[in-house]
Amino acid sequence: MSTITLFSASDAIAAFLLAHIAYVFPAPVKGWITSGDVVLGLASLIFGVILLGASMINTIMLIWWERKLLGRFMDRRGAMHVGFAGLLQNFADGLKLFRKDTFRPSKADSLGFWMSPTAYMVTSVVIFGILPISTGWNGGSLPLTLLLALVIFSFAPLFIFLGAWASNNKYALIGGMRSAAQMIAYEVPILLAVVAVVVLSGSFNLTTIVLEQRNYWFWAPLFLALIVFLTGMLAEMERIPFDLPEAEAELVEGWNTEYGGMLFAFFMLADYVRYLVGSILVVLLFLGGWTLPTYVPSALTSFPLAGIFWFMVKAYLVFGGFVWVRASLPRIRTDQLLRLGWMRMVPLALLSVVLAALVVAAHCLPVLGCVPSMGG
Amino acid sequence: MAEPAPSPPGEAPGTEEKPLLWVTRPLATAARQFAKSLWRPSTVIYPFERLEDPKFRGEVAVASGRPIGVGEIWDNYRGVHALNINTCISCNLCAFSCPDVCIEMVTVPGGDPKHPKKCPQIDYGKCSFCGFCSDACPEGCLSMTTRYELTAHKREEMVYSPAKMFEVYKSKLPMNPIRVERPKNEDQILLDPPICIGCNACARDCPTQCITMLDIPKTTPKPGEKVPKRIWKEPVINDSDCVRCGTCISVCPKDCLFWGTRQ
Numbered sequence: 001m002s003t004i005t006l007f008s009a010s011d012a013i014a015a016f017l018l019a020h021i022a023y024v025f026p027a028p029v030k031g032w033i034t035s036g037d038v039v040l041g042l043a044s045l046i047f048g049v050i051l052l053g054a055s056m057i058n059t060i061m062l063i064w065w066e067r068k069l070l071g072r073f074m075d076r077r078g079a080m081h082v083g084f085a086g087l088l089q090n091f092a093d094g095l096k097l098f099r100k101d102t103f104r105p106s107k108a109d110s111l112g113f114w115m116s117p118t119a120y121m122v123t124s125v126v127i128f129g130i131l132p133i134s135t136g137w138n139g140g141s142l143p144l145t146l147l148l149a150l151v152i153f154s155f156a157p158l159f160i161f162l163g164a165w166a167s168n169n170k171y172a173l174i175g176g177m178r179s180a181a182q183m184i185a186y187e188v189p190i191l192l193a194v195v196a197v198v199v200l201s202g203s204f205n206l207t208t209i210v211l212e213q214r215n216y217w218f219w220a221p222l223f224l225a226l227i228v229f230l231t232g233m234l235a236e237m238e239r240i241p242f243d244l245p246e247a248e249a250e251l252v253e254g255w256n257t258e259y260g261g262m263l264f265a266f267f268m269l270a271d272y273v274r275y276l277v278g279s280i281l282v283v284l285l286f287l288g289g290w291t292l293p294t295y296v297p298s299a300l301t302s303f304p305l306a307g308i309f310w311f312m313v314k315a316y317l318v319f320g321g322f323v324w325v326r327a328s329l330p331r332i333r334t335d336q337l338l339r340l341g342w343m344r345m346v347p348l349a350l351l352s353v354v355l356a357a358l359v360v361a362a363h364c365l366p367v368l369g370c371v372p373s374m375g376g
Numbered sequence: 377m378a379e380p381a382p383s384p385p386g387e388a389p390g391t392e393e394k395p396l397l398w399v400t401r402p403l404a405t406a407a408r409q410f411a412k413s414l415w416r417p418s419t420v421i422y423p424f425e426r427l428e429d430p431k432f433r434g435e436v437a438v439a440s441g442r443p444i445g446v447g448e449i450w451d452n453y454r455g456v457h458a459l460n461i462n463t464c465i466s467c468n469l470c471a472f473s474c475p476d477v478c479i480e481m482v483t484v485p486g487g488d489p490k491h492p493k494k495c496p497q498i499d500y501g502k503c504s505f506c507g508f509c510s511d512a513c514p515e516g517c518l519s520m521t522t523r524y525e526l527t528a529h530k531r532e533e534m535v536y537s538p539a540k541m542f543e544v545y546k547s548k549l550p551m552n553p554i555r556v557e558r559p560k561n562e563d564q565i566l567l568d569p570p571i572c573i574g575c576n577a578c579a580r581d582c583p584t585q586c587i588t589m590l591d592i593p594k595t596t597p598k599p600g601e602k603v604p605k606r607i608w609k610e611p612v613i614n615d616s617d618c619v620r621c622g623t624c625i626s627v628c629p630k631d632c633l634f635w636g637t638r639q
Contacts, residue, residue, distance in 0.1 A: 073406050075413045077421070324410070328402035 006137050007047050014042035048129070055128040058312070059272040060090045065316055066323050073327035100261035105168060108258060112166025117259065117266035120159040124273040127152045131280050132207045134290045134307035145206040146194065146285075153236065153277065157183040160245070160255050167258035175254030178334065179245035182235055185341035190232035192349030196225040196356040197285045210289030217288035221359050225352035226286045228345050230321075233278040235341065237271070239322060241329040242337060279318040280311075287314050428522075449522040449550075454505045456526065457498055458551055459541035460517040461486070465583035466494045467621035470509035470518055478502035479509060484538050491581075495538035500526050514619035521549040563635040565613055565624060571632035574607035578624030578633060586617035587624060 015034075022033040032038070064079065064087060071078030079086030104113050130142070130149050142148065157180040164176020198204060200222060201212040219226050235242040246254025256267045283289060290307035292300070300306070332340070420427055428449050461484060471479040478499040487493030496509070496518060510519045521544060528534050536544075579587040589609040597603040611624070611633075625633045 069410075072413050072417060073410050075409060075417050076419045077417050080421075324403065324406060327410075328406040329399065330402075 005135075006050065007043065010046035010050060011039065011043040013046055014039050018042060051129045052125060055125055055273055055276070056269070058276055059269055060094070061087075062272050062276050062316070062319060063090045065319065066326075069320055069323040070327055073324070094265060097265040098262055102261040102263050105258055107168045109166040109168065112162050113258075116159050116163025116166060117263045117270075120156060120163070121266045121270040121273075123152050123155045123159065124270040124277070127277045128273060130206075131277065131284065132210065132289070133280070133311050134305070135207070137308065142205065144204045146198070146204045146209065149206070149277070149281065150191065150194065153274070154183065154187050156236075156274070163259070164255035167255075169258050171251040171253070172255050172257045175245045175247075175251045175257070179238065179255055181334075182238070182242065182244060182337060182341075185338055186232045186235040186345070189228050189341065189345035189349040190236065192346065192353055193222075193225040193229040193232065194285065196222050196349070196352045199353060199356040199360060206284050206289075210284055210291065213288040214291055217286065217291075219286040222286065222352060222356060224348060224355060226282075228349045228352060229282065229285065231340075231345060233282065234322065234325065235337070237275050237278050237322070239275070240326040241332050243331055244334060244337060247331060275319060275322065276315065279315040279322070282318045283311060283314040287318070449524075453522045453524070454507045454520045456500075456521055456523040456536070456544055457496075457510065457541050458519055458521045458545035458547075458549065459495060459538055460545050461495055461538055461542045463515050463517040464493075464495050464538075465515055465517075465619070467514060467583040467619055468494075468623060469512040469514060469619070469621050470496045472622075473508040473512040475506060475508065476502045476504050482538065496541075497535060497537050498541070499535045501531055501534040514621065519551045521551050523549055563620075564615060564638055565618065565620070565622075565633055566636040566638065567611060567613075568632040568634065569610060571630050572606075572610055573604060573630055573632075574609035575629060576607070576609070577627045577629060578611050581623050581627045583621060583623060584617050584619055586614040587611045588614070 018034055018039055022030045025033060067089075068078040068086070079089035082089040082092050104110065127149050130145055130152070132145070160179045160183075161176040164172040164179070167173070197209060197218060200218060201209040203209055203212070238245050243254075245251075246256065248254075251257070256264060259267055290311040292310055301310070303309075425431075466481065466487075468481060471481050478501075479496045480499070481494040482497045483492045484495045485493075498509075505520070507520055513519070518541075523544060526534065574589065574592075576589055579585075579589050588611070590612050592608050592610045594608050613624075622635075625631075625635070
């Protein structure tokens, strides 16, 4: 664990910048500019900008990754012409959306229509700021990071339904209703699966949860919880096979039917931020975060930013699994979806909590855990 | 993935007992496809790679056991025309035979000033690629190639001048070798001697120069008979050189030439 964190780095950048800017000003202003509060404020700003940039770039790369993977699953190539291997294709698409006109249907409710994409985007990006990608990536180690992340994650149905209602469109409204029902149904198994992780690690702090997995990644002892969590995450992300809220064959584009141009881009980007957050949560809770097993040669784990690198590799692989599911399974019906959620996932999640409690009570984690730690 | 919900009534039989297969089977199929296309998907990146390139179809052709492989262009494919300007005799037959009226005879350099050489110019915006023109061509100088790329930004670019089609000819693309043989017992051009005034128009305009004007004996009109003023010559058509283009019939001012069968 290095002592340089992202926040301390941005603090240093802020102090450096302010010291040089203050140089040109006369005495009283100079002292005011270099005071601690101003440095802290600018440091927070730089920190936020870095996080935003990282999340946006990763989001766009995630779209590229999905397009390429989905192409291979369908025996084709995906984006390949703009930039090397199509890496810049999504930037070009974003530019196209940015240049498009954004307009509101005349009967739509103004406040809700404009607010919904922004709020959806903001709540999605905020989660990214909480998650520890590596030691020292996040701003502060809050005691209840996991709960906070899940709470913000579950804001989404509210804003989706708000936008759907405000659009004044029947397809949007049906999509919004489905989205709300689906997300509420799958909050329960997700939280129960998370409880199993919390039982095993004894903490709601994501950094602590990862550090608890130094010796044994949780996916093996909590395999049941992992399956429930993955299924629930698929439903929360509204990805195939749980993409009923925007079932293209029935509802034109679901709850974002009436949104075009940059507003649609907001929804899409926020969706992919949520996919990224979901993959990151899987890595954090079950796949040992930025830690690697001991049998991995130290050359692979000791280069600068190795933690972040391996973390993102894991997150992209988890998202590759989601793409695999998308390429394979058809969309299920609403009744199947809700029955699966309430009658299968909830009991399974409860069972996984019991299993986790048994594992802790019997101190049999070393037997079940199969991935040795990097610390040993 | 997790165990899905049990099948409601009305689902396909057989899957009800093993609902896990609903999930695992498609996943396995997708994974197999992914592994297959991981190194090289079967997409042929068209402008850069072409199916007619043997590199991209050789194995398929052998495996399917067909004489012509997937993506290979058949010999009698009717694509862009190739025109050999040097052998074109300006007979107009292509333009006559065109059902879409997309062939226009335009002047090309090379003819003498009195009789400018004319070659077909084809508007591919109208062309239906029926191939009648290349079938009609008596000299075999207009034929269809396997070139199939005709996209253009403007309509004017769809009009192929003789020079452009000569370029296609010079690129030595495979040409359509299947031609309709002209029937042997075809009608010939016959002359109605009493009407002919010996004006030389047919001989002048014959693209193959197969008409010669021969002197005929002067006949003295009977008293009272009205005889038009004429030159005492008559066209004689060299049948082996005639391409049956009909130019002589169309230029004859007295309509004394006609299609028929010599007894």
